[in-house]
Structure formats: structure tokens, C-alpha cells
Amino acid sequence: MPKQNWKEWWEERLGLESIFSFLRHKEVPRHKHTLWYYTGSAILVFFVIQVLTGFLLLLYYKPTLDEAHQSIQRLISEVPYGWLIRSIHHWSATMMIAFVFIHLMSIWLLKSYRKPRELTWMSGVFLLFITLGFGFTGYLLPWDELSLAATKVGTDIPRAIPLVGPWISELLRGGADVTGETLTRFFGLHVSILPMLIIFLLGFHLYLVQKQGMSVPFQGELKKEKLPYHSFWPNFVLRESIFWLILFGILITISVFFPRGLGNPADLLAPTPPGIKPEWYFLFIFQTLKLFPATILGISGETFAILFILAGVILFFFLPVIDNRPTGRKGQIITWAGVTLIIYALVMSIWSLL
């Protein structure tokens, strides 16, 4: 069949031309902050890499108390290039979380969440928590000393929440303590529940991004002048592809030179060793928790800290509603609050590492 006929055959059945036509007419504003638009698609690239390498890891991983550690050990020491696939999975997760933070903070500082993009921000915040959930649940799966200890600490934190805290902790652990039940639950969350949630929310988030279009910088909108633009397809996508290629190269290089090792098998009877630290993306929260005294106004310091962090999370989620007048003084204060949060998170993380 000639090439033209093939094209028509597919077009009749899939109607892809209407999608390309839509994407060709979608405009991406050109300005000095255009670079920040690339962070969203970078997250998507890392997510795809996570899914693909995750499938490969699933072929060898066994989520049971006896076999979890052994299967990972076998993967990195016997399976050809198994260590590389695991390393790519680990570093891709790290880079994905880093880009989620960068993406959200760039939106905060550019005030891209303003009307009518409130729901885009809120779905983005949900996506941040699901991504962190992936990191937290995936950390336990190798079932080594470090992952067990970190999970013990991590699942113990919700206990400080009044009323529902102990219930949340037991729900996560599948009992009073971290056991094989926890491993099964975390595995289920990591490969089934969280992927379903992320696909649903990602679809909703992307739909909103397509519907509302790309946000222009705040100052540009005030001047009410039309900025020059690129067509999304193919002009912008081609530019993004260069960024994806560079990120992919960096990811593979890091994965080769800094492969992820494996600790000793976890011992359920061993006490939690001192000096345990979570992954880098939880460090600033971990350090914040440590700053609170044992009791404040008769309430446990830990409970106080958790309530303080929860309040911060709620404010973060409702940011577009709070910042309803971005041009006013309140808007400026909220921008500076964003800058302060970045500095605070960096300082706390470094302090925790020292």
C-alpha cells in the first residue's frame, strides 16, 4: 500500500489530525521565563522512565519478608545490568521529585496559579504528595537495615496527630510495628494504588493545562500586550526534546557512576540505630520536627510540630485562594513567603546533614 494510503487508513480510524491541529494552534508564550515551562514535561519524562524501569524491576522483585532483600541482591549482583536498571529507577525518582519541587516553586513565584488556574495548582499539590508517597513506599522495598529504620521513624510520625494519628500509623504498618505486613502494604501502594491515583490526577492536571493554556508572567499580563509565541506542536515540543535528551543523558551518566547499593538485610528485632536520616526530600521536615521542644503549653512538642506542618500544608494547598489579589501588598508578601520557604528548606536540609 502506498504511504499516502497508509496515512489515510490511520487517519480514518484514529482522527489524529484533529489532535495535531489542536496542538499546532496551542500557543506557548515566549518570554524570559519560558525555561520554567520545560520543568513540567521533564517530570513527565522521569515518570515514564520510572514506569518502564519499574516494570523491569518487577520481573525480579519478590515482596516477601524472606525474599525481598535476596531478590534485590540477586538483581544487582547476578542479573545482567540489573544494577543499572535499579540505579536508573532510583536516580530517576530523585530527579523527578527535585523537578516537582522546582516546578511548584516556579509556579508559586511566577504566580501562575492565579485565576482561572486554581484547580491546576491544587491537582499539582496532590501530585507532589503522591510523588513523595512513591518515594516513601519505594524506600522500604529493598528491606535493608536503613530502609526498615527510616520506615519505622516515618510511620511513627503520624502517631502524634490527635485522635486519628495512631489509626493512620497502624493502617500504614498493618499492625503496631513495622513487619512483613508493612512490606506487603507498601508494595501494594507502590505498584498499584499510587500509580492508579497518579495516572488519574496527571490526566486531570494535563487536561486543565490544555484547557487553560500556558500562563503568562504576571507583569506581562498587567501590561495587557500580546507576547510573541511558539506553536506548541512542533515548535515548542522540539525545543523541549533537546531538554529531555540532555536530562536523559545526565540521568544515565549519574546512574552509571553512582549506582545504588544495598544495605544489610533488615532485622526486625534490632533496635532503631541512632542517627537515622530520611531521604533528602524529607530532611527539612525532619529537622523542623527536631527543633520543637518536648512540650509547648502542655501539649506534646511532636503533636505541636505535626499540627504546625499540617497547617502549612493546608495553606500551601489553598494558596491560589489566599493569594486572591496578586497585585496588592498581600500578593507581594506571599511571593516573599515563597522565597523564604525555599531558603528555609535549603538551610534545614543542610543543617540536618551536618
Place this chain on the structure above:
Amino acid sequence: MRRFYIKKIISSGVILAVLIFCGSSFLLGTSPQSQLPKVKESPEKIQPEEISAGPRNIKEKTAVFVFLGWLWLSILVLIYFLQQKIKEVDRLQAMKFFEAERKFKVNHRR
């Protein structure tokens, strides 16, 4: 000016590829003992990386670093082609080619 940047990217890519190959030869020369599990120093102190990961033998090491070299070379070549393509589509957009194409298709269907 654009050509200058392309040249700059290609030359830095070549330097990077050379560095990777030199780095790989340096790593190939390391003792195989470093790949073995380390002995626990103290029973109280946690050892986060007991089983180190990485290429298992010289063949796998070589394969990985050659792959890395090829990967970066392919990326640079692809970037060059993508830049050419971007130039072309920007020119077409400036000429409003896609608008004309759409109008033609709509009329053609009618």
C-alpha cells in the same frame, strides 16, 4: 552566531566523551576488591551500603562505558538535527505556513 553555538556544543560533547572514556579506563584499573562487600566496622554503627552495585566484570564495565560514550554522541547528533528542525519550523511559523495548510485541508474536505 547560531553556528558558533552548535560548534561549541559539539566540541564540548567531544570533550565530555573523551572524559567518559578516560574516566572509564581509570575505573577499569581499580581493584576488584572494591566491588566486594565491606566488612562491618562496628556492630552499633549502621552500614548503609553493604553490597555495592556496579558492573560485575571487565566485559560489563567496558560495555557500559562504551554505551555511555555512544549515548552522549547520539544525543549531541540528535540535538544538532533538532536545532536544524527548529530553525525550519520557526521559519514556517513566521510564514504562517500551518495556518495556510489548515485552511487548505478544510477546503479540500468540503
